Amino acid sequence: MSLHVLERSNDSKVANAVKVSGKGKVDPRIKNAFGLLAGLEGSCIGATGVCLENCYAGESGNGSELYYPSVKALVTRNFEALRDASLDDMVGMLRAMMADFVTDCDKWSAPKFFRIHWDGDFFSPRYVHAWSVIVAEFPEVQFWVYTRVPSAAVYLHGKRLANLGLYFSGDRDNVDTARRMGELGINVAYVADKFVDGKAVFPKAVRCPENNRALPRISPEGSACARCRLCVEGRRSVLFSFTKS
Numbered sequence: 001m002s003l004h005v006l007e008r009s010n011d012s013k014v015a016n017a018v019k020v021s022g023k024g025k026v027d028p029r030i031k032n033a034f035g036l037l038a039g040l041e042g043s044c045i046g047a048t049g050v051c052l053e054n055c056y057a058g059e060s061g062n063g064s065e066l067y068y069p070s071v072k073a074l075v076t077r078n079f080e081a082l083r084d085a086s087l088d089d090m091v092g093m094l095r096a097m098m099a100d101f102v103t104d105c106d107k108w109s110a111p112k113f114f115r116i117h118w119d120g121d122f123f124s125p126r127y128v129h130a131w132s133v134i135v136a137e138f139p140e141v142q143f144w145v146y147t148r149v150p151s152a153a154v155y156l157h158g159k160r161l162a163n164l165g166l167y168f169s170g171d172r173d174n175v176d177t178a179r180r181m182g183e184l185g186i187n188v189a190y191v192a193d194k195f196v197d198g199k200a201v202f203p204k205a206v207r208c209p210e211n212n213r214a215l216p217r218i219s220p221e222g223s224a225c226a227r228c229r230l231c232v233e234g235r236r237s238v239l240f241s242f243t244k245s
Helices: 049-054 069-083 087-107 125-137 150-159 175-183 195-201 224-228
Strands: 018-020 026-028 033-035 113-119 142-147 164-170 187-192 238-241
Touching (some): 033 069, 069 087, 087 125, 125 150, 142 150, 150 164, 164 175, 175 195, 187 195, 195 238
Parallel strands (some): 033 113, 142 164, 164 187, 187 238
Antiparallel strands (some): 018 026
16 A cells, blocks of 8 residues: 655745746745644644644644645645554655655755744654654754654654754743753743743743844745754754744
8 A cells, every 4th residue: 555645845934945036036946844734633732822822834823724725735634644654654654755855955956954844743652753763864854843742852852863953842831841841951942922031031042033034034045044044953942022023
């Protein structure tokens, strides 16, 4: 029986290569992100109230899944394919997807970095394990991921995967857990109403330059994440602001 073909997504903020049209429009060239259905009914088993209310992807936060039916259909297909799959089948599906990504990068001589979960999260220990296998199998790819699932963050941190930028996602609803993750040496991506609020909780964290309007989301010079690479390479904890102030 053939395995389901998982579908990658474009995300202008994280694109590893861009294309510029004759009219100056800039778009991602390669799909270098992967998403799953968001929300408690989907893959976000660690979602907080703050997360659900403000999610840029899920329906609960009036995100992409609500306004773009094709996006919701895509992440739903991915989630349904993986939700009850065996470990071997999960790894097989993810492996095939990443092999296609590497082929695309080689075709366009693009740097190989890939965001796990632009939408959704780790929904089971088996699924976390599957991704740890894939990250280890593709050392030429720099992966990065944010998760609100403490057990997933601890497990992946313990794997010491050199090509994985790992972040625990924190907000005021799970701030105590975020602090514990930080004490374990896990980077924290903390979101607050304002940057000053986040800085008060995690004073050593730095502001996301795109969220802080210091870098455009995408430009002919590349995407914000490609130009910054702080999260891509997991260099230190980072702050986000709902108000961008």
